Amino acid sequence: MFDRQKKGDRAVIVLPHSRGEGDAVRRGQEFAELVRSAGAEILGSIPARVEAPNPRFYIGTGKADEVAEAVRATEADLVLVDHVLSPVQERNLEKHLSVRVVDRAGLILDIFAQRARSHEGKLEVELAQLKHLATRLVRGWTHLDSQRGGAIGNRGPGETQLETDRRLLGERVKMLTKRLEKVQTQRTQQRRARMRNTVPRVALVGYTNAGKSTLFNVLTTGGVYVADQLFATLDPTVRKIDGLACGPAVVADTVGFIRELPHDLVAAFRATLAEARDADLLIHVSDAADEERELLRKVVNKVLEEIGAGDVPQLSVMNKIDLVDTAARIDRGDGGEIRQVWLSAATGEGLNLLRDALGELLGGERIQAGLELPLEAGRLHARLKAAGAVSVEDIDEHGWHLTIDAPRSVLAPLLGDDAHARPLRDLIDPPLVD
Numbered sequence: 001m002f003d004r005q006k007k008g009d010r011a012v013i014v015l016p017h018s019r020g021e022g023d024a025v026r027r028g029q030e031f032a033e034l035v036r037s038a039g040a041e042i043l044g045s046i047p048a049r050v051e052a053p054n055p056r057f058y059i060g061t062g063k064a065d066e067v068a069e070a071v072r073a074t075e076a077d078l079v080l081v082d083h084v085l086s087p088v089q090e091r092n093l094e095k096h097l098s099v100r101v102v103d104r105a106g107l108i109l110d111i112f113a114q115r116a117r118s119h120e121g122k123l124e125v126e127l128a129q130l131k132h133l134a135t136r137l138v139r140g141w142t143h144l145d146s147q148r149g150g151a152i153g154n155r156g157p158g159e160t161q162l163e164t165d166r167r168l169l170g171e172r173v174k175m176l177t178k179r180l181e182k183v184q185t186q187r188t189q190q191r192r193a194r195m196r197n198t199v200p201r202v203a204l205v206g207y208t209n210a211g212k213s214t215l216f217n218v219l220t221t222g223g224v225y226v227a228d229q230l231f232a233t234l235d236p237t238v239r240k241i242d243g244l245a246c247g248p249a250v251v252a253d254t255v256g257f258i259r260e261l262p263h264d265l266v267a268a269f270r271a272t273l274a275e276a277r278d279a280d281l282l283i284h285v286s287d288a289a290d291e292e293r294e295l296l297r298k299v300v301n302k303v304l305e306e307i308g309a310g311d312v313p314q315l316s317v318m319n320k321i322d323l324v325d326t327a328a329r330i331d332r333g334d335g336g337e338i339r340q341v342w343l344s345a346a347t348g349e350g351l352n353l354l355r356d357a358l359g360e361l362l363g364g365e366r367i368q369a370g371l372e373l374p375l376e377a378g379r380l381h382a383r384l385k386a387a388g389a390v391s392v393e394d395i396d397e398h399g400w401h402l403t404i405d406a407p408r409s410v411l412a413p414l415l416g417d418d419a420h421a422r423p424l425r426d427l428i429d430p431p432l433v434d
Contacts, residue, residue, distance in 0.1 A: 009038075009039055009040040009041055009077075009078065010040070010041050010043055010074070010075070010076050010077050010078065011035060011040045011041065011042055011043060011076055011077075011078040011079065011080050012042075012043055012044045012045075012046065012067060012070050012071055012074060012076045012078075012079050012080075013031065013032065013035055013042055013044070013045050013046070013079075013080045013081075013082065014046050014048055014059065014063075014067055014079060014080070014081045014082065015027070015028045015031060015045060015046065015047045015048065015082050016048045016049075016050045016058065016059060016081070016082060016083045017047065017048070017049060017050070018049065018050060018051060024047075026292055027082065027259070028045070028047070028082070030258075030259075031080075031082040031104070032045065033209075034104075034107055034108065034111065034258075035080055035107065037111055038107055038110050038111050038114070039114070040078065040080070043070075043074040043076050044070045044073075044074050044076070046063070046066060046067055046070060048060070048063045050083075054089075055088075055089075056088075056089065056092050057089055057092055057093050057096065058081070058083060058085055058086075058089045058093075059081075064093065064096055064097070067079060067097060068096060068097050068098075071097050071098075071099055076099060077099055077100065078099060078100050078101075078102065079093065079097055079099055079100070079101045079102070080101075080102050080103075080107055081093075081101065081102070081103045081104065082104050083103060083104055084103050084104055084105045084260065085101070085103040090103060104260060105132060105260075106132065108258070108261065109125070109128055109129050109132055112125045112128070113125045113126075113129060119183065123176055123179055123180050123183065124180065126176055127173065127176045127177065127180065130169055130172060130173050130176070131173065133169065134169055134170075134173075199240075199247075199248055199249060199250050199388075200246060200247075200249040200250070200280045200281070200362040201249070201250055201252070201275075201278060201279045201280050201281075202241075202249055202250065202251045202252070202279055202280065202281050202282075202283060202358065202362070203251070203252045203254055203275045203276040203279035203281075203282050203283070204216055204251065204252065204253050204254060204282075204283050204285060205254055205257070205276050205282050205283070205284055205285070205300060205304065205309075206256060206257070206284055206285035206286060206300060207256060207257055207258065207286070207287070207296040207297075207299060207300055208255075208256025208257060208258050209256060209287075210256065210285045210286055210287045210290075210296075210319060211285060211287065211319040211320055211345050211346070212253060212254075212256060212285045213253055214319075214345040214346060215283075215285060215317070215319060215343075215345035216237070216239070216251060216253040217345075218345050218348060218351060219241055219251060219351070219354075219355075220239035220240065220241050220251055221239075237252065237253045238250055238251070238252045238253075238275070239251055241358075243355060244355055244358050244359040244362065245356070245359025245360065246358070246359045246360075246362040249358065249362055251283075252275035252276075252279070254275055254276055257299060257300045257303045258299075259299050261303060276304065276307065276309045276312070277307055277308050277309040277312070279309075279312055280312075280313070280362065281312070281313050281314070281315060281358070281361055281362060282304070282309065282312050282313065282314045282315070283314075283315050283317050283354075284297065284300065284301075284314045284315065284316050284317065285317045285319050286316065286317065286318055286319065287319060287320050288318040288319060288320050288321050288323070288324050288326070288342065289320050289323035289324050293318075297316075313361070315338065315341065315357060315358070315361060316339065316340040316341070317340070317341050317342075317343065317354065318340055318341070318342045318343070319343060319344065319345055320344060320345075320346070321342050321343060321344045321349065321350065322344040322346055322347050322349065326342060327342070328342055328343050328344070328349045328350025328353055329341075329342050329350070329353070330342075330353050330356070330357060338357050338360065338361060341353055341354050341357050367404055367405075367406060367408055367411060367427060367428065368403075368404065368405045369403075369404055369427055370401070370402065370403055370404070371400075371402040371403075371404050371423055371424060371427060372398075372399060372400070372401060372402075372423060373399050373400040373402065373420065373423060373424075374398075374399040374420060375398075375399045375400075376420055377399070377400070377420035377421075379420075380414070380420055380421055380424065381400055381402075383414045384402065384404070384414060384424075387406065387411075387414060388406070389404055389405065389406035389411060389414070390402050390403070390404065390405075391403045391404070391405040404424075404427065408428055411424065411427075411428050412428055415428070
């Protein structure tokens with residue numbers, strides 16, 4: 001057995017791909033960027049064509065020997081594989097290479113662990129890491145086979161170190177889950193407060209490094225960390241944006257998506273992803289200079305479907321037009337509906353167009369008018385108050401005298417089948433007058 005070092009950032013990377021995989025070069029570049037984002041130094045890169053995965057190593061035996069030779073030649077202390085390995089494959093590769101092996105899921109989890117800043121983000125990362133580690137607690141190290149015992153009171157069948165580790169890990173997972181539930185309850189209450197105030201909710205989504213955080217900062221002066229690296233933004237940040245035709249809105253910057261996000265990570269980062277799932281509108285940011293932007297948009301949309309946000313309306317934004325020969329503009333469909341906004345968050349070109357588009361999509365027509373409700377319309381009055389649609393109110397023996405100030409899109413769902421909703425219905429859709 002080898003001494004499995006916990007540290008080490010001198011890496012050889014392995015890039016598995018299949019014969020029909022057309023984006024193998026892009027995937028290799030992206031994985032190399034992931035490795036650099038994690039802080040590792042790449043000493044060598046080895047492509048490996050995999051048509052039928054090897055149950056032992058995932059890559060072929062000959063390719064595993066080639067990697068072992070590269071590790072010895074470069075004196076690397078880490079091998080990073082651009083694929084999700086099974087626990088057995090990871091352990092077998094470590095035995096064969098005599099260095100630490102980390103697969104794609106483990107690498108992304110490590111980056112997230114470095115970038116998490118909020119209490120909630122740190123809890124989510126640790127929970128995802130522990131769930132990933134739980135599948136790796138196999139009998140790959142001799143110390144895990146030893147049993148407790150040998151001293152008075154401890155002799156007997158005892159508990160193996162492997163069983164002890166599993167029990168302690170399970171207890172830690174339970175504790176973290178309870179902590180996260182408490183924090184997420186607080187976040188849910190905050191989101192409900194925003195919903196009660198009828199402030200439209202917008203979430204920025206997109207492939208990582210598409211410029212979401214830069215756009216967020218120029219829209220909201222949010223001060224989010226920006227860097228030319230993958231997963232520069234991890235924790236969700238919510239800021240208010242003013243000056244829209246529909247009135248104020250709140251905008252959330254979410255974590256960038258990437259291919260083959262670990263399932264444990266998608267499940268754990270409910271708080272960040274909830275900002276997208278609960279939004280009224282998603283701003284889907286793409287890099288206009290990226291030749292594969294349509295492919296990456298499909299990757300993002302697939303993740304959105306996985307988290308239950310596939311049906312949320314989207315506004316497509318093509319960012320970084322300063323890197324291509326095109327002007328800022330709004331593309332509309334045959335019916336006049338907004339399709340895309342082209343802009344540059346770095347230079348500010350086209351930002352006013354985005355604000356105009358947001359005002360049009362979020363608010364539509366804003367209704368500001370008086371409304372008289374009888375005292376029997378208590379339920380409807382409560383819904384209007386909860387929605388934040390009432391700016392001024394008074395009450396006397398005849399009923400409520402309200403001043404309504406809210407977008408039509410907020411008022412329409414409040415009608416329901418309430419028998420006293422006729423005055424509000426006439427306000428939203430005035431009857432025709434001959």
